Amino acid sequence: xxxxxxxxxxxxxxxxxxxxxxxxxxxxxxxxxxxxxxxxxxxxxxxxxxxxxxxxxxxxxxxxxxxxxxxxxxxxxxxxxxxxxxxxxxxxxxxxxxxxxxxxxxxxxxxxxxx
Amino acid sequence: xxxxxxxxxxxxxxxxxxxxxxxxxxxxxxxxxxxxxxxxxxxxxxxxxxxxxxxxxxxxxxxxxxxxxxxxxxxxxxxxxxxxxxxxxxxxxxxxxxxxxxxxxxxxxxxxxxxxxxxxxxxxxxxxxxxxxxxxxxxxxxxxxxxxxxxxxxxxxxxxxxxxxxxxxxxxxxxxxxxxxxxxxxxxxxxxxxxxxxxxxxxxxxxxxxxxxxxxxxxxxxxxxxxxxxxxxxxxxxxxxxxxxxxxxxxxxxxxxxxxxxxxxxxxxxxxxxxxxxxxxxxxxxxxxxxxxxxxxxxxxxxxxxxxx
Numbered sequence: 001x002x003x004x005x006x007x008x009x010x011x012x013x014x015x016x017x018x019x020x021x022x023x024x025x026x027x028x029x030x031x032x033x034x035x036x037x038x039x040x041x042x043x044x045x046x047x048x049x050x051x052x053x054x055x056x057x058x059x060x061x062x063x064x065x066x067x068x069x070x071x072x073x074x075x076x077x078x079x080x081x082x083x084x085x086x087x088x089x090x091x092x093x094x095x096x097x098x099x100x101x102x103x104x105x106x107x108x109x110x111x112x113x114x115x
Numbered sequence: 116x117x118x119x120x121x122x123x124x125x126x127x128x129x130x131x132x133x134x135x136x137x138x139x140x141x142x143x144x145x146x147x148x149x150x151x152x153x154x155x156x157x158x159x160x161x162x163x164x165x166x167x168x169x170x171x172x173x174x175x176x177x178x179x180x181x182x183x184x185x186x187x188x189x190x191x192x193x194x195x196x197x198x199x200x201x202x203x204x205x206x207x208x209x210x211x212x213x214x215x216x217x218x219x220x221x222x223x224x225x226x227x228x229x230x231x232x233x234x235x236x237x238x239x240x241x242x243x244x245x246x247x248x249x250x251x252x253x254x255x256x257x258x259x260x261x262x263x264x265x266x267x268x269x270x271x272x273x274x275x276x277x278x279x280x281x282x283x284x285x286x287x288x289x290x291x292x293x294x295x296x297x298x299x300x301x302x303x304x305x306x307x308x309x310x311x312x313x314x315x316x317x318x319x320x321x322x323x324x325x326x327x328x329x330x331x332x333x334x335x336x337x338x339x340x341x342x343x344x345x346x347x348x349x350x351x352x353x354x355x356x357x358x359x360x361x362x363x364x365x366x367x368x369x370x371x372x373x374x375x376x377x378x379x380x381x382x383x384x385x386x387x388x389x390x391x392x393x394x395x396x397x398x399x400x401x402x403x404x405x406x407x408x409x410x411x412x413x414x415x416x417x418x419x420x421x422x423x424x
Binding site: 027085 | 209212213214216219221222300334336356358361392393
């Protein structure tokens with residue numbers, strides 16, 4: 001459900017940029033979605049298809065860049081790929097780990113063509 | 116359609132105190148922009164009615180732009196709300212803008228404003244999240260009856276529909292406002308901002324925000340709270356933290372409620388804790404029963420400790 005909120009936010013962010021240019025069409029949008037961001041990709045693509053209708057984004061090519069999670073261990077300093085429900089370091093079993101990648105929810109770039 | 120919560124119609128979001136009719140609210144999403152989008156495709160064909168610059172006061176984030184002009188890229192940082200420095204005269208000119216902007220940046224910005232507002236008033240704000248039926252409201256009722264006065268407890272109740280929870284909180288003795296999100300599955304920072312204003316928060320009070328019962332969507336939306344408290348009850352599965360890791364990863368305290376029922380259910384408290392710690396090693400736990408009062412003092416102690424700090 002919250003994917004629709006995210007889609008509406010994306011439309012708003014991109015439209016703001018388009019408004020700054022003036023008369024233009026959005027040709028391309030690059031999104032970055034992390035595997036640990038709490039987003040279901042199918043739900044987001046479905047929501048985006050609906051959210052862009054009737055907006056300057058309607059004809060845009062939307063690239064979804066899925067970012068796999070990478071965590072680092074504070075004890076042994078090694079990096080590893082955590083699952084969504086387990087962030088324990090596989091090298092030294094420490095729980096003191098943190099995510100380097102995986103939380104991304106970002107509009108990375110947009111391409112606008114003046115009309 | 117509401118762009119913040121994705122619900123069918125933002126007019127359905129209501130803010131009411133018990134005993135107050137439907138009239139006591141305005142719909143509170145800043146949707147001028149969004150509706151502008153819907154009209155925008157038409158506007159393009161005719162005159163461009165907008166000034167092309169900022170619609171929102173929150174747009175002052177600095178960001179980087181990279182324009183592909185004259186065959187080379189040049190990067191510069193500038194504020195959102197001043198104009199682009201290139202010519203618009205060229206037909207078919209293409210702009211590639213490196214935005215690097217968080218999709219939830221608007222919500223996060225309003226959340227930070229809430230945080231500042233709460234901080235200035237020395238208000239402790241706690242965001243209570245859980246599945247429906249875990250006992251959020253019961254815990255709050257008991258808390259208000261026992262230490263509500265000393266905490267100066269006030270409550271924002273989030274539910275899709277009904278005033279039921281607000282009525283319960285009011286009976287327990289705390290000022291309360293009910294946010295009905297309609298079809299919305301979570302509270303967002305703007306709803307909390309509006310609700311907090313309507314509550315006329317007093318200095319040094321404790322604001323409990325009872326989120327919509329849902330272990331998925333509320334995890335993404337910062338409300339400006341000081342701490343997030345996730346509640347599970349022993350009538351649920353002890354693997355819930357593994358099933359809904361995002362919520363458990365984002366909380367600071369986990370209340371395990373209904374422990375008076377432990378003899379009758381298969382819930383393994385240690386297993387649940389272990390599951391949650393795998394995604395959030397810093398998570399604290401308090402086992403309690405809002406019904407019998409067991410463990411409630413530990414919870415009160417946790418809140419009072421935060422009040423002091």
